[in-house]
Amino acid sequence: MGMKQVIKNLDAFPRAEDHLLQKTQSGALVSVIGLIIMATLFVHELRYYLTTYTVHQMSVDLKRGETLPIHINMTFPSLPCDVLSVDAIDMSGKHEVDLDTNIWKLRLNSDGHIIGTEYISDLVEKGHTHHKHDDHKDHDEHSEQKIHLQNLDESTENIIKKVKEAIKNQEGCRVYGVLDVQRVAGNFHISVHGLNIYVAQMIFDGAKNVNVSHVIHDLSFGPKYPGIHNPLDDTNRILHDTSGTFKYYIKVVPTEYRYISKEVLPTNQFSVSEYYSPINQFDRTWPAVYFLYDLSPITVTIKEERRSFLHFITRLCAVLGGTFAVTGMLDRWMYRLIEALTKSKSKR
Known part of the structure; x- marks a missing residue:
């Protein structure tokens, strides 16, 4: 076999046979x-x-001195807005008062339609300031002051009458807004704790009649990014002929989402476990919905890549x-x- 034949055999594109060229x-x-x-x-x-696809990286969280935004959107179908309060406390036991916080309450009728609004400017158990859009009179500024049943003032009597009428009409309440809290472990809860104990007793005739059934439409710790899943969104907890306290234990994970455009979105994701404690006749506590959160020392960075x-x-x-x-x-x-x-x- 000559050299030319060897080279010819290396041809990867041999000419097709004539019959293979027929159409x-x-x-x-x-x-x-x-x-x-x-x-x-x-x-x-x-x-x-x-x-694009995402790449996840983990590192130690070095953020200090920043606030933690908590977005709340919940409905309480069995409690009127006049008795609901939103309270926040951090791990040191200090109530969060001087916060840039916006919380709104929407009064709902038995069909779930809005019939009035209320804005809460300060969130603190021991004193609530209310700005009403209807003719409702303010609660007593000092809820710790004992009001004995035989010495009720006219304002308190009006509040009791109005709340009883709202409960009779099966009014509910939608609570939504943003809590800006310190970036430390703590909790916030929604309950009737803002009421004086004697007033609450006259309204509900015992803690067992406080129905904290609720629907969590949205609960997040910062803005949402593509693909995030907040585990408590669209959560329904409805009680029938019973009452108790709900506690959600939340682990917040600091997160940064980096878009393909290099824009960085600081936010948080979280995991949650739930506990329910029914009320019995010997309990001195009143039903509430607690959200107890703690921050992870690890931050997650999610980067978009192509x-x-x-x-x-x-x-x-x-x-x-x-x-x-x-x-x-x-x-x-x-x-x-x-x-x-x-x-x-x-x-x-």
């Missing part, structure tokens, strides 16, 4: 199918290339070339099958 209907069908498959795969690979163009070209060549090769093989097999069938018929 047939079966070849046209295979060609159309192959083009459709290649076009579909091309669009799929292009979308795959243009779609696949390289070279990776896209490599996959594109693989799928298009593979499809072309397979359809070529299929065309040859069909041609030979048809040719064999034609010859067998002619022999007959």
